[in-house]
Amino acid sequence: TRRSMFRLSLSRTVTRPSFVEMAPFLYQESFGGAQIRGNEDLQNGYNYNVDLKYEFFAEKNTDMFSVTAYFKYLENPIERTQRLSGGATEHSFQNADNGLAAGVEVEFRKEIVKDLAVSANASYMYTNVILPEGGSYTNQQRSLQGASPYLANADISYTPSFKDGSSLSLALLYNLQGPRIHAVGIMGLGDVKQMPLHTLDFAATYNFNRHFSVKMAFNNMLNSTVRFRQDIPNAGRTVEVERWRVGAGFEAGISYSF
Helix, strand or coil, X not given: CCCEEEEEEEEEEEECCCHHHHCCCEXXXXXXXXXXXXXXXXXXXXXXXXXXXXXXXXXXXXXXXXXXXXXXXXXXXXXXXXXXECCEEEEEEEECCEEEXXXXXXXXXXXXXXXXXXEEEEEEEEEEEECCCCCCECCCCCCCCCCCCEEEEEEEEECCECCCCCEEEEEEEEEEECCEEXXXXXXXXXXXXXXCEEEEEEEEEEECCCCEEEEEEEECCCCCEEEEEEEECCCCEEEEEEEEECCCEEEEEEEECC
């Protein structure tokens, strides 16, 4: 109908190794304490995707609601791994045999009063990876590296327009990222997992006219801590191996469009 619709999409995409993932030398990340060595033998990953989406739109305002179900089959997915090298841990990259991801996402937008709206989306995802037989992976059954089982975003925005042709946009944005495997453990090392992360940002833009505008943003207002924990299989426990604060940030800018 005019107010609701179903969308079905089928696609095949390619994930190519980046330069960092293939570079066969050791380097230090600009954040955290991990040293990384690329793997020049990495192969391209191929992704087969199926998405089914239902959308409903309000007739008199910008309200909307949608539900999406998706399934992905991953061939040769590239994963970040961790191993011991010379008494220290070293990160690298390997291809798993294949994996899958399936989940559902819900999204809505609601106008509270004129120019003031709230919106949010949340997703749940199940992932599983199939590993090479006789390989060196510590855990033979696990989720896909880098995939969080749940994600959530919410924002409230105020976007008035004025009679002189100017306009204002204020937005407060919240993000929740669930726990995920940061580096896969091999050769007896446990998986390194990044703990849940909460962030809160604020953005403001004032458009004087069609050409001139000023912008301001406060990033990571919670000054959240990024934490990593690792399983110790022989001891049967989990320990924190690394943490850091990204830091809160402020930025401002002026732009002119011709």
